[in-house]
Amino acid sequence: MRDYFDYPILGVLGGMGPAATVDFQQRLLNIRAAEKDQDHLAVVTWNHAGVPDRQLAIQGLGASPVAALQHGIQQLIQAGADKIAMPCNTVHYWHATLQQQSTVDIFNMIDLTVQQVKQQHGTSQKVAVLATCGALQTGLYQHALQQQGIDFICNDAAEIEDILMPAVYAVKANQLQQAGEQLHDLGQRLLARGADSIILACTELPIALAAVESSILAQCFDTTQILAEACVAWSDDYYNC
């Protein structure tokens, strides 16, 4: 059996939001069969609810979250983190800034997701990006998809403002049923407009879609799951080296 002190430590910079952070940790447990506690990963999670709102910051309507994020990364490193995952898509807007200040490597969820889209579909299919206003405004996914030559569509501004954003905040308030139905509807619109698959570009989305057992999940790239799988693979590789 592996010794306690031989495990690589995965750091999770959470709080964005708190529910998505818990969902991410559950995914880490579900990925592979474990017979006992000791088969799982060693994870330290900084799930601080007080990170300033990323959406407001991107729109210039609220404080920057960077000082809080840098503090969180520092605490994770002090707690022994060997690599850091951020289960929030929007926060990757600051990925380069945070990576510059961090002595440990930070997974890039956007790159991991776009790589997986390309691996599965090449450039022959059209992908939809289901994302928050803030994430779309930064162009995070649009740029990464363009660079890979992958065609994409998004919801229109009114759909995002009137339906997607209230649904995301409903998940943060633990109101999953209505949010799930609305997000399912938004996803179906994207498929009806010619998308072959959908990137769930916000980690609150799969929580609500799972709560209503949405059929569109089968056609989605679930960014929470993609990041979790990369973390488990990293932990396995670390141990095998």
Added chain:
Amino acid sequence: MRDYFDYPILGVLGGMGPAATVDFQQRLLNIRAAEKDQDHLAVVTWNHAGVPDRQLAIQGLGASPVAALQHGIQQLIQAGADKIAMPCNTVHYWHATLQQQSTVDIFNMIDLTVQQVKQQHGTSQKVAVLATCGALQTGLYQHALQQQGIDFICNDAAEIEDILMPAVYAVKANQLQQAGEQLHDLGQRLLARGADSIILACTELPIALAAVESSILAQCFDTTQILAEACVAWSDDYYNC
């Protein structure tokens, strides 16, 4: 709005098991209505799967977990924890040892639970303790209930060995359905033997019972929930002081 640096930090010493640690974090989110991320707690969780098996240690069949536990507490303190919760009943066997070495206070889940039993039922009712072999062997709950003059019963040795322990390890392996049915059956036996309520003295138990929507949950003292409520109350008090 509260400033990021004004939140008290709850430390969670997890890994016992990893699924119970995630369940505990979800409870922290569900306890009170939140409208936005920032309404939740600031939590740092040390969910290290490699803590040596507590059951084996108590039975003298495996390594002591104390060095690993002390290390986990140290990492949580370095990450800024102001108070520590351990969402595992059995590990409270070492509570005094760990508290002695820790510069921050550690919640006592056993005391919190027995206090709640006494508050709700006084000493007029009989409570059952649904617990692992290791927890029962330490007498953790039996002593605390005796001290409060509360009458109690437990499953017999064969039930624990043949049914409860395999069910607990099944939860650790994420096999919830069968475990839930078996635990429901064990709980019903305790009620049939005259118990008015049941202490779920292992944090894996409510996960399996919830998975099968067991009717006995309504008659249970859920130790995960009791600890989570104490943590949320502590965070509220800390902020109000």
